[in-house]
Amino acid sequence: MRRLADSYRTALVTGASTGLGRAVAEMLLEEGVRVWGTARDPARLAVIEGLNAVALDLDSDASVDAAFAAAGRDADGLDLVVNNAGYGLFGSFDELDFAGWRRQLDTMLVRTLRLSHLALRSMRARNRGALVNVSSLAVEFPLPFMSGYNVAKSGLAAFSESMMMEVAGTGVIVIDFRPGDYRTNFNQTMQAASELDSSPDPARAARRLRAWSVLDANLRGAPLPARAAADLRRALLRRRSGTVRSGAFFQARLAPLLVRLIPLRLRRAAVARYFGCS
Numbered sequence: 629m630r631r632l633a634d635s636y637r638t639a640l641v642t643g644a645s646t647g648l649g650r651a652v653a654e655m656l657l658e659e660g661v662r663v664w665g666t667a668r669d670p671a672r673l674a675v676i677e678g679l680n681a682v683a684l685d686l687d688s689d690a691s692v693d694a695a696f697a698a699a700g701r702d703a704d705g706l707d708l709v710v711n712n713a714g715y716g717l718f719g720s721f722d723e724l725d726f727a728g729w730r731r732q733l734d735t736m737l738v739r740t741l742r743l744s745h746l747a748l749r750s751m752r753a754r755n756r757g758a759l760v761n762v763s764s765l766a767v768e769f770p771l772p773f774m775s776g777y778n779v780a781k782s783g784l785a786a787f788s789e790s791m792m793m794e795v796a797g798t799g800v801i802v803i804d805f806r807p808g809d810y811r812t813n814f815n816q817t818m819q820a821a822s823e824l825d826s827s828p829d830p831a832r833a834a835r836r837l838r839a840w841s842v843l844d845a846n847l848r849g850a851p852l853p854a855r856a857a858a859d860l861r862r863a864l865l866r867r868r869s870g871t872v873r874s875g876a877f878f879q880a881r882l883a884p885l886l887v888r889l890i891p892l893r894l895r896r897a898a899v900a901r902y903f904g905c906s
């Protein structure tokens with residue numbers, strides 16, 4: 629049976645301390661790939677046997693450059709880079725502090741692209757490698773009260789699309805990996821959740837709370853991250869650029885098909901109703 633190590637000797641996975649990143653790092657290690665994984669506090673990575681720990685804080689340009697340089701040097705070139713690290717910020721756009729809202733774009737889009745720039749430069753020079761950007765099915769189904777997240781992930785998906793064309797015909801591939809809901813710490817670390825029911829306008833707070841309840845219930849009932857790692861493994865074995873949807877059957881298979889058949893106005897109304905926003 630083919631193993632990923634046949635195509636990728638080394639990998640860097642950002643946000644490997646928990647959730648999807650940890651599952652992906654563990655899957656790659658099982659496949660015989662040498663893996664460098666990141667966390668803001670690298671001590672958190674000690675639980676993953678065989679992983680090379682790297683400090684990365686996506687709130688700092690210098691940290692991005694240093695993490696990539698350190699991992700690249702140790703690995704003698706990275707064949708696979710998985711941009712996975714990310715977080716959510718939940719709240720009404722106009723009630724959130726704009727600096728905090730903007731930080732999500734700087735962290736999850738701009739500095740993730742900075743890492744992509746370093747990765748693609750090195751991969752193109754060697755004419756081999758794979759860049760995986762973990763976006764979200766939120767690109768296709770934007771979530772209420774998560775405007776910064778939707779913008780960051782849509783930007784990342786659009787970037788991946790551009791890169792797929794730029795690297796076509798070379799030894800480098802780009803994958804836009806779009807998870808649906810997975811049972812991780814994502815909602816626990818979601819920022820602004822504590823302000824859920826505090827708003828000068830009680831009707832607004834109630835609407836936000838309804839949307840949060842749906843998001844939270846979805847995540848609690850979602851598949852475990854190992855499934856996402858298995859989907860990514862299959863995609864990497866294909867060695868082709870593309871968009872990969874991953875998750876429960878309805879979210880990852882049926883819903884993307886249905887939205888192509890339903891007019892946008894109806895789709896928007898159905899999603900708003902689903903999240904208690906109508």
Ligand SMILES: NC(=O)c1ccc[n+]([C@@H]2O[C@H](COP(=O)([O-])OP(=O)(O)OC[C@H]3O[C@@H](n4cnc5c(N)ncnc54)[C@H](OP(=O)(O)O)[C@@H]3O)[C@@H](O)[C@H]2O)c1
Nearest residue numbers: 643645646647648667668686713714764809810812813814
């Ligand atoms: N879970 C889902 O349902 C779902 C759905 C669609 C997309 N996604 C995406 O999948 C990715 C992983 O999410 P998850 O669900 O696995 O969440 P998670 O369990 O909360 O893991 C998030 C990871 O990102 C890292 N991280 C967060 N902020 C960071 C920062 N400023 N700098 C560097 N690292 C940072 C965390 O590392 P440390 O805190 O240890 O530094 C952690 O390893 C995210 O991009 C998320 O948007 C998740």
